[in-house]
Amino acid sequence: MLARAEIIAVIKEVGAEQGKHLAPLSDELGLLETGLDSLCFAIIVARLEDNLGFDPFGSAEDTRFPVTVGDFVKFYETASKNVGA
Amino acid sequence: MSEREPSSLWERLSEAGSLSDRWLHGAGASVNLANFARGSCLSAPLDELRDASVLLLTKDQLSSALALIELDGVAQRVVICPLDLQPEHLPGIIETAKIDTVVGGRCLGVGRFVRCSTAINPAHRVRRCCQRTEWVLMTSGTTGIPKLVAHTLCSLSTAMTGRDPLGAGAVWSTFYDIRRYGGLQILLRAMLGGGSMVLSSADEPVGGFLARAGATGVTHISGTPSHWRRALMSASLHKIAPRYVRMSGEIADQAVLDHLRAAFPEADIAHAFASTEAGVAFAVGDGLAGFPTEYLGRPGAVDLRVVDGSLRIKSSGNALGYLGGVPFPRDEGGYVDTGDMVEARDGRYFFVGRRGGVINIGGQKVHPEEVEAAINSHPSVRMSLVKARSNPITGAIVVADVVIKSPTEAPETETLKSEILQMCRATLARHKVPATIRFVPAIEVGASGKIARHA
Numbered sequence: 001m002l003a004r005a006e007i008i009a010v011i012k013e014v015g016a017e018q019g020k021h022l023a024p025l026s027d028e029l030g031l032l033e034t035g036l037d038s039l040c041f042a043i044i045v046a047r048l049e050d051n052l053g054f055d056p057f058g059s060a061e062d063t064r065f066p067v068t069v070g071d072f073v074k075f076y077e078t079a080s081k082n083v084g085a
Numbered sequence: 086m087s088e089r090e091p092s093s094l095w096e097r098l099s100e101a102g103s104l105s106d107r108w109l110h111g112a113g114a115s116v117n118l119a120n121f122a123r124g125s126c127l128s129a130p131l132d133e134l135r136d137a138s139v140l141l142l143t144k145d146q147l148s149s150a151l152a153l154i155e156l157d158g159v160a161q162r163v164v165i166c167p168l169d170l171q172p173e174h175l176p177g178i179i180e181t182a183k184i185d186t187v188v189g190g191r192c193l194g195v196g197r198f199v200r201c202s203t204a205i206n207p208a209h210r211v212r213r214c215c216q217r218t219e220w221v222l223m224t225s226g227t228t229g230i231p232k233l234v235a236h237t238l239c240s241l242s243t244a245m246t247g248r249d250p251l252g253a254g255a256v257w258s259t260f261y262d263i264r265r266y267g268g269l270q271i272l273l274r275a276m277l278g279g280g281s282m283v284l285s286s287a288d289e290p291v292g293g294f295l296a297r298a299g300a301t302g303v304t305h306i307s308g309t310p311s312h313w314r315r316a317l318m319s320a321s322l323h324k325i326a327p328r329y330v331r332m333s334g335e336i337a338d339q340a341v342l343d344h345l346r347a348a349f350p351e352a353d354i355a356h357a358f359a360s361t362e363a364g365v366a367f368a369v370g371d372g373l374a375g376f377p378t379e380y381l382g383r384p385g386a387v388d389l390r391v392v393d394g395s396l397r398i399k400s401s402g403n404a405l406g407y408l409g410g411v412p413f414p415r416d417e418g419g420y421v422d423t424g425d426m427v428e429a430r431d432g433r434y435f436f437v438g439r440r441g442g443v444i445n446i447g448g449q450k451v452h453p454e455e456v457e458a459a460i461n462s463h464p465s466v467r468m469s470l471v472k473a474r475s476n477p478i479t480g481a482i483v484v485a486d487v488v489i490k491s492p493t494e495a496p497e498t499e500t501l502k503s504e505i506l507q508m509c510r511a512t513l514a515r516h517k518v519p520a521t522i523r524f525v526p527a528i529e530v531g532a533s534g535k536i537a538r539h540a
Contacts, residue, residue, distance in 0.1 A: 017506075018515075030292070030318075030319070030320050031318045032290065032291050032292060032315070032318055032319050033292075038311055038314070038315045038447060038478055038479055039446075039447070039479060039482075039515060039516055041318075041478045042476045042478040042479040042482050042520070043482065043520040045476060045477060045478055046474060046476055046482055046484075046521065047520075047521070050521070055477060057340070057477030057478070058340070058477055064344075064347065065314065065317035065318050065344055066318065067318055067319065067320050068320075
């Protein structure tokens with residue numbers, strides 16, 4: 001079972017390292033409105049791959065990119081089921 | 086066009102279509118080309134800038150575009166400074182390029198200073214082309230010192246042949262900055278093809294840019310795969326409905342091609358290969374990653390070959406060379422070596438990375454040596470190896486393997502990691518700072534005595 005808390009923790013950790021001011025992370029918040037840029041998301045995805053062992057972007061069957069924080073979390077949750085936890 | 090009759094950007098864009106319905110849209114202002122025909126963006130008369138060697142330091146892209154249009158055919162040379170140019174490189178650039186005039190930005194105390202504004206001063210003058218101006222673009226070198234790549238309007242516009250049948254009424258845009266090769270290509274396509282252009286701005290959020298481009302009716306839009314992945318994460322993506330979507334500057338993988346196809350089912354989607362040194366090589370429009378092997382040796386203006394795994398290009402789009410006597414990567418046959426490594430599989434060539442381990446982060450080159458030097462300046466570090474790790478958002482990220490001098494005396498690994506990262510952040514641009522650091526017992530050193538880098 002993939003912890004949503006882990007994803008949020010990594011987002012906050014990278015935001016702090018990169019000196020970004022994070023908006024409150026609600027499910028409806030757009031990813032680009034979080035205060036993070038592409039480089040931050042690149043680092044988040046790499047770190048989550050290290051922690052979780054998979055990268056849902058590399059293997060997505062759904063061709064829709066996540067747009068909100070909620071989409072992003074769901075993207076990982078769906079992929080973790082497919083990885084066959 | 087013969088050598089004796091140079092034709093300036095202004096002359097060519099005027100011939101390409103009526104000026105009154107064509108615009109250059111910046112983030113903060115827009116300029117109509119018919120209005121621009123009756124005035125100037127520069128604070129000095131053009132006649133005084135004839136034969137000048139200009140450093141273009143304008144802050145915003147709109148004034149950069151206007152200044153380029155005015156200076157082509159007039160100045161002897163225009164050196165285009167990108168927004169992220171480190172100020173410590175300016176003295177070397179000024180000396181190498183024999184700069185005698187600074188346009189835009191701030192007065193550097195070098196020669197003449199000319200202000201550049203997006204408010205057009207009325208000025209009745211004829212823009213007369215008197216020479217083939219040299220355009221100088223910058224690319225990053227191994228040591229972080231930019232290389233100065235010389236082009237002409239002819240070499241920059243090789244890929245554009247006259248009036249674009251799709252170009253009438255086209256509104257071009259790009260996520261790129263026009264002071265880089267990829268963005269400049271789009272400005273020239275818009276201007277020489279008889280269209281308009283929406284310029285991006287570093288200060289503008291993606292959603293704002295997409296909304297502005299959409300409101301202007303953008304029809305043709307380009308960016309790196311990383312730009313596009315960021316746009317795909319924006320709720321404002323639906324605000325644009327382009328007929329033509331182009332990617333360049335990074336490897337376009339099948340996933341990003343599929344994502345764009347899903348987002349813009351009606352559009353032509355192309356991925357192009359170009360480099361500042363070699364020029365535009367080709368655009369692939371079949372929706373598949375890589376390019377067909379038959380592109381090699383096919384007749385036409387661009388001649389491609391693969392030598393020792395790297396793509397080489399001979400065309401009139403090749404740069405003239407580097408300024409300052411820096412050796413240019415052109416082989417005996419006249420082909421420019423791009424340093425981009427390709428592999429053939431099932432009738433297509435696929436890009437697999439860069440020779441020498443040069444890393445491409447969202448279209449920006451990172452030389453591992455520069456990052457290693459920053460890491461190695463930490464007193465506890467013996468050596469380091471910086472490499473790329475593939476990433477679905479930016480194509481790649483920088484990661485580092487580090488060997489500690491004496492593990493027993495070194496501080497705790499977490500403390501050491503953050504100390505190294507702090508040193509990197511203090512001296513390197515953000516995208517060059519390693520995303521992860523791994524401590525390893527040893528790094529392989531090849532027979533040459535150099536770190537073994539694998540392409």
